[in-house]
Amino acid sequence: MQRMSAVRTGRKFLGALLAVMMMPAVFGAPAQAAGEDGRQVPQSATEVKLSFAPIVKRVAPAVVNVYASRKVVQQQRRMSPLFDDPFFRRFFGDPGQQLGRPQERVQSSLGSGVIISADGIVITNHHVIKDADEVRVALADKREYDADVVLMDERTDLAVLKIKGDGPFDFVQFADSDSLQVGDIVLAIGNPFGVGQTVTQGIVSALARTQVGVSDYQFFIQTDAAINPGNSGGALVDMNGNLVGVNTAIFSRSGGSNGIGFAIPAHMVQFIASAAENGGKVQRPWLGATMQLVNSEIAEALNLDRPRGVIVTKIYPESPAEAAGLEISDLVIAVDGKEVLDPNSFGYRFVTKKLGETATFTVLRDGKEKTLKVKLEPAPETTPRDTRELKEYSPFEGATVMNLSPAVADELRLDDKFEGVVISSIQPGSTAERVGLRPGDIIRAINEDKVETTRALDAMTRLHPRLWQLDIERGGEVSRMVLRG
Known part of the structure; x- marks a missing residue:
């Protein structure tokens, strides 16, 4: 009797357990907590099997291959004086182009680019087309066009091209690169090793990387999406198919992808694209002050919870910094509400502002927080350059x-x-x-x-x-x- 009771009890427990297990099938799996902005991880096998193909189909036509070539004169090894002797040349002939005379050859480079407007404006890397005599772009559908160089800016490692052809062309929209978060899914599209258009997928591994060393403004998006030689100038896009960055560099000991790639944020790309639209000259805001990194010792002396911000060490007379009331030893911790961690991040936040407007600096002075309005003006030519x-x-x-x-x-x-x-x-x-x-x-x-x-x-x-x-x-x-x- 006791045995039968135990069996019944076991059956009741098993039934209750099965009922609990079946509840998600009836009422749906409990939703995992989503972030405030709606981001969430996949919740079912169906969601895991979702495809990026619709995004790629929309963006890929706007990513181009960029071919740059230039002619260089190569001096050959010096010709022996014996060839100046007519008797000697009678037997051995004139070496001509093989010895002594300069020879012309063509150097070429291969990269990627992104079309950002229907009339054929293309963004690529400066190092892709540096010193090029001729630039051509090839679209995803195999059409090829010559391209004019509208602007080159070595300091940002960006360049702007204009396709010499009748549009309209497919193009990508810019995303707000400041809204990116570590862990967001991104796609890298380009032409690695010249094999043809290739799409790789990864996540945003880090933001505001400042020790990459490929341009003056060290502020990069890091991703583990595979980026290889030839990807330079290609697109890094988000899940809305919008451009969050331009792929620029990789960290590699072998020359191939090790899962550490870097992209220039869309805000900087937009800044250079706007300069191309406004006459092709890059004009950056000038502060007229020198900044210093805050290390752990300085942070401790200033009673900071961690190293952050930049310290003002010098102010140029009659500069926007002086006019705004900035003082030596001020600690700048934010520009327009965006946190400043070091001089590189400050430079990025400041130079991507539009001339003629103002920037709001948040500073710590004597332990108290203040806000200052800085006019965004170009650097003045106080003394004529007289070149x-x-x-x-x-x-x-x-x-x-x-x-x-x-x-x-x-x-x-x-x-x-x-x-x-x-x-x-x-x-x-x-x-x-x-x-x-x-x-x-x-x-x-x-x-x-x-x-x-x-x-x-x-x-x-x-x-x-x-x-x-x-x-x-x-x-x-x-x-x-x-x-x-």
């Missing part, structure tokens, strides 16, 4: 020089060097190149006489002294070169 190419025989022969100003310093990436004379370019094979001068060198003095303007430098090169003592500033350090006249 001169130095042709007189001297150590500077072949150098082009300019008077420094905030505008020139910004163009040449010289930070806060606003006074003096700087070398902007040097002709290959010139005296200036042979003595070791470089673009970006600031000429401080010649034979103990201070160099203040390009006009004064030009006059000094005509004196032909027996000895040249050059005080040159490079990388923040001044060194002396002594050369025979």
